[in-house]
Amino acid sequence: MNTSAYLVLLQTFLFSSCMSDVVDEEESNSGKDNSCAIRLRHSGKCEGDECPYQVSLPPMTIQLPKQFQLLEKTLNEVQNLKESINKLKKSCQECKLQADDHQGKDSNEVQVPGSATPTENSRVENNKIQELQTKLNKVSASLKNARNQINDLQSRLEMANLVNMDNVHNYVDSKVSNLTFVVNSLNSKCSSKCPAEGSTLIQLVYRNCADHLKAGKKVNGIYKVTPDLQNNTFEVYCDMETLGGGWTVFQKRQDGSTNFNRTWADYKNGFGNLSNEFWLGNDKIHLLTKKGDMQLRIELEDLKGVKEYAKYKQFYVANEYLKYRLTVGGYDGTAGDALLFNKKYNHDQKFFSTPDKDNDKYPSGNCGAYYSSGWWFDSCMSANLNGKYYHKDYKGVRNGIFWGTWYSVSDAHLNGIRKAFKSVKMMIRPNSFME
Ligand SMILES: [Ca+2]
Secondary structure, three states, X not given: OOHHHHHHHHHHHHHHHOHHHOEOHHHHHOXXXXXXXXXXXXXXXXXXXXXXXXXXXXXXXXXXXXXXXXHHHHHHHHHHHHHHHHHHHHHHHHHHHHHHHHXXXXXXXXXXXXXXXXXXXXXXXXXXXXXXXXXXXXXXXXXXXXXXXXXXXXXXXXXXXXXXXXXXXXXXXXHHHHHHHHHHHHHHHHHHXXXXXXXXXXXXXXXXXXHHHHOOOOOOEEEXXXXXXXXXXXXXXXXXXXXXXXXXXXXXXXXXXXXXXXXXXXXXXXXXXXXXXXXXXXXXXXXXXXOOOEEEEEEEEEOOOOEEEEEEEEEEEOOHHHOOOEEEEEEEEOOOOOOEOOOOOEOOOOOOEEOOEOOOOOOOOOHHHHOOOOEOOOOOOOEEOOOEOOOOOEOOOOOEOEEOOOOOOOOHHHOOOEOOEEEEEEEEEEOOOOO
């Protein structure tokens, strides 16, 4: 049944029960009592067959078919949908507001305060980019410049590497050679042309015994010499007889009266008696030889009275700072070259050692202490002219005066007997000396 059918049924019911209560509007207004709970009144003029009525009904329950529940449910769903749509609308509006807010903040980051329009923002951003581009170009130019400078320095460094230490050494060596040549040529000029002219000078300063001889001193004995004007004058023993004389003696052994088992300080300053046995002193020997033109002569005599000699064209003793290092060479003579015996025993370029100062080449001990001597020990020796003075041949440690080429270094064939020497003399004279 549809809705219009129910209206017809309602009208039938009303008219059948309360037809008497149908009144005109005019009667109702007059206040007549009406016992019928259902009242029907005219509410307007009739038009054709239809008239308008106003129906008053008492409270009542109407039974409706199930289909009305669907309507109600549909209405509820529509209502729910409407609410959901409203919520979504509200959410969208909030989102939009937040988005706008963010957009405003972002634009502020590149915005100069006060400028607000998008066009201005864009212009400011462009300026910023241009500024950054300019800075970038500047940095790039600086880097290029630095790179060029580094390349320049690298090429200079390569040039500098070419001038390495070897080249410097070679340069210095060549200069020193040139200077040595000039000095030597000047020396030879003076020695060959100036003796007569220099006689006045030699008479004033006696550098060594040769100067005294030139001044006319022809007697062996003690003389004062000044080998270096910057150092003191000191006494020496002069041999004015051997091979024309003029020899400055710096060591002499002849009777064993002087002990040669001495300290570094003793050998430095000298000891003994210039008229008998002595060591002149390493400092003085250095001063006498420092000009580098001295020859060395060694004279030896054994207990049988056999005399031999060894001479060296070159003889130089360095200063104490260089441990009185010996430079010796250019052997000639009859006693044999015991100072440069072989590779194992070579006294050239060796430091001076004493019983209390080990500068030798022997790693396991002190040659000076073992052989009771101050000497230019190697490891240890093929010559030792400062050894103990024995008055006769001896046995045991070979710590006596020794010259390795006189007797065999091993001297095994002597059944361990060590040969002693009667006398030793070490003396120097300038190579330029004219006999
Ligand atoms: Ca040693």
